[in-house]
Amino acid sequence: MNDTPRKPVPFPTKKQILDFIKDAPGQVGKREIARAFALKGPAKIQLKKVLKELELDGKLGRGRQRSLATPDTLPDVTVLEITGIDTDGELLARPLSWQGKDQPPKIYVSQSGGRTAYGLRDRVLCRMRKISAKEYEAQVIRQISEAPSRVLGIYQDGGEGGRLIPTDRRAKSEFIIARENAMDAESGELVLCEPLPGRVFGLKPAKVVERLGDTNQPKAVSLVCIHAHDIPTEFTEEAVAQAENAKAVPLGKRVDLRNIPLVTIDGADARDFDDAVFAEPDNDPKNAGGWHIIVAIADVSHYVRGGDDLDRCAYERGNSVYFPDRVVPMLPEALSNGWCSLVPHEDRGCVAVHMWIDADGHLLGHKFVRGLMRSHARFTYEQVQMARDGQTDETTAPLMEKVINPLYGAFESFLRYREERHVLELDVPERKMSFDENGKVASIDKRERLDSHKLIEEFMITANVAAAEALEAKRQPCMYRVHDAPGLDKMEALRQFLGSLDIKLAKGQSPSPKIFNRILKQVEDTDQNTMVNTVVLRSQSQAEYNPENIGHFGLALHRYAHFTSPIRRYSDLLVHRALIRGYGLGEGGLEEGGRDFADMGEHLSKTERRAAAAERDAMDRYTTLFLADRVGASFGARINGVTRFGLFVTLDETGADGLVPIRSLPQDYYDHDEQLHMLVGKRSGFTFRLGERVEAKLVEADTITGGMVFQLVLSPEDVAKAAKLGRGGNDKRGPRKGHRKTPKHKRRSR
Template sequence: MAKLRPTKTFKPKPPAGLPDRETLLAFLRDAGETGKADIARHFGLKGADRRALREMIRELEAQGALAKRGRKGFAEAGSLPPVGVADVVERDGDGELYVKLTKSDDDVPNVRLAPGKGEAAAGAPGLGDRLLVRFERLETGEFEAKLIKKLGQSAHKILGVIRKHRREVRVEPVDRKSKESLVLDPSVAHDFKEGDLVLAQVGTHGGRYGPKPGKVLEVVGTENDPRAASLIAIHSHGIPTGFSEAAEAEAKTAVEPTLAGREDLRDLPFVTIDPVDARDHDDAVYAHPDEDETNKGGFVVWVAIADVAAYVRPGSALDRDAREKGNSVYFPDRVEPMLPETLSNGLCSLRESENRATLAVRMVFDKSGRKKGHRFVRGLMRSAAKLSYEQAQAAIDGQPDDKAGPLLDPILKPLWDAYRTMKIGRDARSPLAIESDERRIIIKGGEITSITKRASLEAHKLIEEMMVQANVCAAESLEAKRSPLIYRVHDTPSLEKVQNLADFLQTLEIRWSKGEAPQTARFNKLLEETRESPNAAIINEVVLRTQMQAHYSADNIGHFGLNLAKYAHFTSPIRRYADLIVHRGLIRALGLGTDGLTDQDIAQIKDTAEVITHAERRAMAAERDATDRYIAAFLADRVGATFEGRITGVTRFGLFIKLADTGADGLVPVSSLGQEFFVHDDKMHALVGERTGKRWPLGLSVEVKLVEATPVTGGLLFEMLSEPLPPDPKMPRPRLGARRQAAVKPRGGLPKGVRRGKRR
């Protein structure tokens, strides 16, 4: 069926040529933040016109009409994004609140917070709160902010560790990017112990210098607690924890499913294949050869997903809590689930040999791996077996255990045959084949026993491809019914990022046409051609950095990485709210029950996409920070040891090193690289010595010594033991300018005999 697209207002393409000032500003007003390359592409500028554009941008910036955004972006001065994270920074005499965009430049104004529907569920915000807001431009030209949701961490609160000194007690921040510590009032300081993890309020300061006063709001644990890393991550990133009493009560009323309104699928031998330590199971699979004579060599593939929508109804307390959380958050030592355990590890988990409610999809593939059709079923199923990835893979590889052995011929071999047929279609589609380097932290008895690289088995790829195809079916069915839905989208890499990739590859003498449209097949060809080269790992890393970040949206732009035109998340409703919304959409659109998508769900679907995108990124940051802290704790007793690693980041202030065995990331400060003054060459992705031209390029394998490991912040500091590469004879030497310019005294300086004080 042809893809249904929303009606768009026709906008004529601008005439090629240098725009005038007003035309350029009008474009930036509509586009928001954008880069010079994208402006030039929009107006079709080349050669001399591009140079003239750069000069026009410089003039507008000097006049205050344009402002920088990020490293290379620009926007109209005073402009704001459609949605952003903001802090409540002011209350006027009438009680009106004003917010300021976090990470904003000086040109961004404070914006009045309009009363809105978001306050009903979240409560009225106050000074110091951090909010997710929508910015709207009024007819007057000014902006107004509307609350989408309150975020967990207040702008003026810090998570820190109690440190007792001889004369004072301080709260030292656990965020390694923060240098601001707080001093506690001596009258209450004795209430806290050295090493207490506390949430503290930043007070007002009476003087200009010295640390600010602070007030402890809550003791959340101790730094020596084996679970300190996850506790810090949860509080630092404002991860919602626990459930409301109403949600817990609703979960306890859930009852076993029956056949009422469901198709009986209990005779189909579904199996769940998950990590060995998985606590919940929201997907099961089954496949067999297609018996249809017109589809010889084809397969029927079933994917059964837990019917969470049957238990989490729109507007319920469970639904409100799940929407606020957005997703489950996974740490090495604990999980903060999206749903109460009664459901996530109970009736919504496809347990072995137990009746479970399911929303399943039956897919038919031909012998070339092309999907011929599908249909959704709301049914009752019973998992025939629970297997781990390793169990299933070992059975296929000829080493079945007692549990997998009896399943090998009737269930596992048909599954693998179906996957290998589907893989033909997958290879033809050529999704992006970037290799991941995930690490698994093993914790026993509160101690980290090992850090290992996650294995990539064919069993993982089988489940992944079957889930991808089920997700495609969900998007296709909802589009066919003209139903609103939340897509999982992934934009095409920007022209600027592709140009940066081309510049980097040129330093490795690898050709990449800058004018070439980004395609997954082209990226895959590059990765395949360099897979056996010494630069394979870093090329994989740079290609990954070239990609945009996937997110949720009510508008479809396709999924570049998977090379799919229609894609939605359907297969994990236990742990992702997006999937629950898609389930409700299917139930309503296909007439599978009365508990489908409501008009209220539809009305707020754009807000929901924004809320859960923020929740996903919040969870990713928290998981990453917790992992860094656990790794730092694991390496704390190995200070002074040497390690093999690779340069994975080059900045003006130092080199980021990833260790080969643990995947730990740490910094070698540029000041510790010797007497040479190093210049950051962003095109070569290298630090280059001013005098000698010696280089520290991205991807270089090095040996380092661990100098410092700080578990409470997750910081690792290294000393470089390897030597830099010799100068590149094909590249010009960096100019001796940075220090000379700093050494030249400005004209019209201070009067004779007057010394310049130190900056504070």
């Protein structure tokens, strides 16, 4: 008799189970798997658990006879993940895990039966019905889970597993990742993870769901921001094919504008050119000193039709997103840099508006046409400005009299109208980054604001006004760009703040750009200029897209709609389609019974804010990388934010922002005055105020989260005062006799 104990049968891995199901002929269930791997007793219970996990992960689905299938085909019942909605309001989903050779089929989720609304990345168990070769309809059986919170971070290998160091500075702690949940990620790699249930104490577990690449690659920073803010980056195969199969626009019934010397004026690093301009004196004797101008915009509506694959992708994005080192475009490159880019000396389809203005810049009339144009030159802002200032080159010299001088002539008329209506004139500098050949930040400078920038801005503003007026006249729906006046609460807070600077603002006064400009003029060329501009900016409402017109407060305009950039803003594409339908300009117009404009306006406002947040995040992270090797250095700075937990400062040299924690300030109890934007030391009298000039020492630059921590460099007198205060210990006796009581709007901080 052989007494040697039998070796236990090793339990199969998930990959082995999936491979068996995929390769096995006929139907496969739990019984067949257990028999194939000789699983008995407790192992069969474990198998049931593993199969359930594979189902929840979307790697398995069940058919009618409860047989299992791998996800290169969709079973009758499967787990889906909600991915968004299309322009018709249809809810879209994808199989939770798709391993087929081709792209997964398009899945429309039925929302009939009064079921609840589902959010992005929610997981639902659905019954599937095939409606075409690449389309399914899914009926929800039940919701399995809400969208799992995803964490972006750096994976650090630890032998038996690893850790995730989150890139979001708001994350409270790191995560632990078991080896089997790491997807073979390498140390230092950027990964996207989902937290797992478990562990009350210690680090929480997580699993890697996507590997994003080496953090040392030049574009890793913008990649972090793309994923942190859920910016869509992948176009469907159908959308890419549609863009790549596009062809040149024929003249047909279009107006031939090719002999008009339209030119584009953009930044030196611009890759797409979607607007061209032209101006000439108006030959009508009744409009002495007036101008005839043309703004021609790429005809995106010719290529992107409502409800097609390109349209669905563009609507999901809402807009292009511009990072310092890359662009995430709203449309595929074949269109954005190809047929919808007004490259010089090539025929391009356009939607153009003829406008007539008087000598003082008032818009007298306009006419929209669908045309075929040919840009006569591609200029940069700097190039045009130098030419205007007398330094022409071989490109600008031949076009000075016929093109550039008339453009500036019309611009001067626009400036008179701008001054007349009192446009809000805030002085808020922007930053510009340049990169070396290795993709690293070489410099960060203040972006120069030239008259050539303002010229294009005024031409575009006037075209946008004309578009809104035209749609109203044609009784077409319009997606307005609206900007409400500041609320009464913000005006009162601003009034109290300005009062502390001896700047008067009458109580209850209705806000107007003219009033704000008067205030800004008072502090121009003073140490208070930056502070007051910042506070006035923060008092403003946020602009948004809305089919209900309330005007544009900042531009002092009664009606305004974005028309000039359909290549990078979906709102402009809607305006183009409405104009095409209203003027009867052919195919590609707005369709009857389309999606509700109010819903679309809300969606587009959200995508715009999402893009702005991602762009700011990228600037901050690149700036932190740029300054990381200068920890310990001191910089000239201004206080740009005052909170109960510390100060935010902006460096003069780079525009970088960072935190001065309240614990690093001279030891004291500090009153936080929200209305006057101040921290005031209760015993020392130290005062830290918004806009105040300071010297800040960089003490920490976290290149993973992009956060920077500073410490104020105090004068010798303040250092001595702080030392004396520190020797006195903590004063816990409360306010001294005669000390005024802290108002309710103030909060005390240590």
